[in-house]
Amino acid sequence: MNNFEFVNPTRLIFGKGQISRLNDLVKKGTKVLMTYGGGSIKKNGVYDQVKEGLKGCEVIEFGGIEANPDYNTLIKAVDICKKESVEFILAVGGGSIIDGTKFIACAANYKGDDPWQIVVNDKETLPAALDFGTVLTLPATASEMNNGAVISRRDLNQKFAFHNPNGFPKFSILDPTVVYSLPKKQISNGIVDTYAHTLEQYLTTCLDTKVMDRWAEALLLTLIEEAPELMKAESHPNYDSCANFMLTATMGLNGFIAMGVEQDWATHMIGHELTALCGLDHGETLAIVYPGLMDVMRKEKHGKLLQYARRVWNIDDKDEEKAIDMAIEKTEGFFRSIGKKTRLSEYGIGQDVIEEIVRRFTERSWRLGENGIVTPEKARMILERVK
Amino acid sequence: MNNFEFVNPTRLIFGKGQISRLNDLVKKGTKVLMTYGGGSIKKNGVYDQVKEGLKGCEVIEFGGIEANPDYNTLIKAVDICKKESVEFILAVGGGSIIDGTKFIACAANYKGDDPWQIVVNDKETLPAALDFGTVLTLPATASEMNNGAVISRRDLNQKFAFHNPNGFPKFSILDPTVVYSLPKKQISNGIVDTYAHTLEQYLTTCLDTKVMDRWAEALLLTLIEEAPELMKAESHPNYDSCANFMLTATMGLNGFIAMGVEQDWATHMIGHELTALCGLDHGETLAIVYPGLMDVMRKEKHGKLLQYARRVWNIDDKDEEKAIDMAIEKTEGFFRSIGKKTRLSEYGIGQDVIEEIVRRFTERSWRLGENGIVTPEKARMILERVK
Numbered sequence: 072m073n074n075f076e077f078v079n080p081t082r083l084i085f086g087k088g089q090i091s092r093l094n095d096l097v098k099k100g101t102k103v104l105m106t107y108g109g110g111s112i113k114k115n116g117v118y119d120q121v122k123e124g125l126k127g128c129e130v131i132e133f134g135g136i137e138a139n140p141d142y143n144t145l146i147k148a149v150d151i152c153k154k155e156s157v158e159f160i161l162a163v164g165g166g167s168i169i170d171g172t173k174f175i176a177c178a179a180n181y182k183g184d185d186p187w188q189i190v191v192n193d194k195e196t197l198p199a200a201l202d203f204g205t206v207l208t209l210p211a212t213a214s215e216m217n218n219g220a221v222i223s224r225r226d227l228n229q230k231f232a233f234h235n236p237n238g239f240p241k242f243s244i245l246d247p248t249v250v251y252s253l254p255k256k257q258i259s260n261g262i263v264d265t266y267a268h269t270l271e272q273y274l275t276t277c278l279d280t281k282v283m284d285r286w287a288e289a290l291l292l293t294l295i296e297e298a299p300e301l302m303k304a305e306s307h308p309n310y311d312s313c314a315n316f317m318l319t320a321t322m323g324l325n326g327f328i329a330m331g332v333e334q335d336w337a338t339h340m341i342g343h344e345l346t347a348l349c350g351l352d353h354g355e356t357l358a359i360v361y362p363g364l365m366d367v368m369r370k371e372k373h374g375k376l377l378q379y380a381r382r383v384w385n386i387d388d389k390d391e392e393k394a395i396d397m398a399i400e401k402t403e404g405f406f407r408s409i410g411k412k413t414r415l416s417e418y419g420i421g422q423d424v425i426e427e428i429v430r431r432f433t434e435r436s437w438r439l440g441e442n443g444i445v446t447p448e449k450a451r452m453i454l455e456r457v458k
Numbered sequence: 459m460n461n462f463e464f465v466n467p468t469r470l471i472f473g474k475g476q477i478s479r480l481n482d483l484v485k486k487g488t489k490v491l492m493t494y495g496g497g498s499i500k501k502n503g504v505y506d507q508v509k510e511g512l513k514g515c516e517v518i519e520f521g522g523i524e525a526n527p528d529y530n531t532l533i534k535a536v537d538i539c540k541k542e543s544v545e546f547i548l549a550v551g552g553g554s555i556i557d558g559t560k561f562i563a564c565a566a567n568y569k570g571d572d573p574w575q576i577v578v579n580d581k582e583t584l585p586a587a588l589d590f591g592t593v594l595t596l597p598a599t600a601s602e603m604n605n606g607a608v609i610s611r612r613d614l615n616q617k618f619a620f621h622n623p624n625g626f627p628k629f630s631i632l633d634p635t636v637v638y639s640l641p642k643k644q645i646s647n648g649i650v651d652t653y654a655h656t657l658e659q660y661l662t663t664c665l666d667t668k669v670m671d672r673w674a675e676a677l678l679l680t681l682i683e684e685a686p687e688l689m690k691a692e693s694h695p696n697y698d699s700c701a702n703f704m705l706t707a708t709m710g711l712n713g714f715i716a717m718g719v720e721q722d723w724a725t726h727m728i729g730h731e732l733t734a735l736c737g738l739d740h741g742e743t744l745a746i747v748y749p750g751l752m753d754v755m756r757k758e759k760h761g762k763l764l765q766y767a768r769r770v771w772n773i774d775d776k777d778e779e780k781a782i783d784m785a786i787e788k789t790e791g792f793f794r795s796i797g798k799k800t801r802l803s804e805y806g807i808g809q810d811v812i813e814e815i816v817r818r819f820t821e822r823s824w825r826l827g828e829n830g831i832v833t834p835e836k837a838r839m840i841l842e843r844v845k
Contacts, residue, residue, distance in 0.1 A: 086461025
């Protein structure tokens, strides 16, 4: 087991009817910026519940934050925070809204000239973020319980992640009934995203991390077990399935399964480029890349791939390579079973995009994956594998 | 799944050599009360590492806190905190030292006349505790990452738990190498304690809590797998076994496996009485009571007992009652395999003690267990079962 440091101060408030808890979580009289997206919260009742919960606060609304939140949108909210002396931000939405809000909260207290440095400059000293909380409407990114965010800049064709040690949400309210009205595509994106988050922290080096291994497997198994119910065409919502999904998504990237293990993240980095260059949803990119990475990196990840085959897919074939082949097939099959395409060609993505991604990784001298094992050349092989 | 609220702000610093991190965790010049027990830390090198880490701080030592920390000992430390205007407390020890320190930290800021009310009066409003951190020397209670404490009062033959919402350690340093020099009896107490903590949050009602169920099973399986290595007579310390044990103990009672599930705690409450009346170690009491509780409450806990048999002990007997019998036998056998007695008679404890415990529970009108299913009469049956 590796040495590690863990901290996660976010207060999780989980269950039906819990949005009303805003009444005691946000002090009356607070000046609140309420951030949200395209307005789906006005259709599913969440908007009204939030407004009711914030009664007695001075609320400024900032809607219209897009999926893969854009720097040039967010900077407008930063200006409002500064001009209006906003005291608290409440993000109401999914990962994009919450990620965007983390940037707003951080940039509002930033003293430098160029807030984009917060995102791109690892060595930038980040300020304590403005206090913020979240009401989650889409289980997927776990942004509601971590201090990371992914921000896009369309004018530069870029998409990067940043982490602020002082940027955890103060609280996050998770009401699983929000899942009832989600489009199936968003649910399947959330399933793939959570599955991939878990693999990034699991499918690496064997370090005798018994608890973390089984905790990660628990999340994978829960997703596999709940997916059919969640993807059912009819809308007879099963509360416990939604609750299991929502909790799994949060636990997938809040540090709880990351203690003492190596981490990969190559699939996410390759996926970010596919989103930046071709506009695919984040979850869509992961469903393509992961099976490819498993195959190309099978030697380096042999021990964990075999454990994954045995424990998650219950494959007991004595031939280890065959067991791994079957696990990769099962993984791709799982993604396809929830409606995800798993090949670049299905989106009309060709060799030119592969070349551009390899060019970018080479230019940036990126060695991705645990211990830098995913070189630009390996990234090419992964993408070629899933053409 | 039940609604729940979760928060745990303790910073965990885990791994070999991490005690030196005190240098940056406690600000130079701070007035620190250093609490510890009987002096074993002076033999295993921890004392020296802590003193080195606290260089530049003004350190007042308070040693001699006993196992099952006593109110009348702790109150002396409270007086020192007040008289010397202590700013930070560092607990160096196991659960007893940390529990005692939580009481000290809470009582130091308490304005009432009778600090014992902190422990016995549920309705007492507790103050924010004085800031404190811990250096853990004995994996068992998870007190290093929760806000609960158990305090004894020998002059009244009493032992009770209390929780302070504002009483989490600021940080806890867990260096698994401290396990190397522990007496086997303390290791086996820690294993039983962690196993029991996990069962208290697992072996209750089936609520379709897929993640929590598997996370709890992960802890149980890790303990079962690591116990033989940890209990080996020779001292060829296996670092990863110690690390897995230490992490499991912390995760067993820090709220991570408690989300959305029912909890029991009857075994602990019965065990506390056995400690108060007969002086048994906490872990010793649990090894006796749990197999008895499993059998007596088998109807109410049927679903979970069966899942426990199948998933933890790999028992696939189709006869459900037989499978549960085997799981209870396996549990008792596991405790015995690490040197624990599992019957009251082995400690010379007779009917008079059983009667006294039932009398106390009846007097207090206690209905223990999830949904109050463990009545005083059931407590009697449990104790009779393990005579």
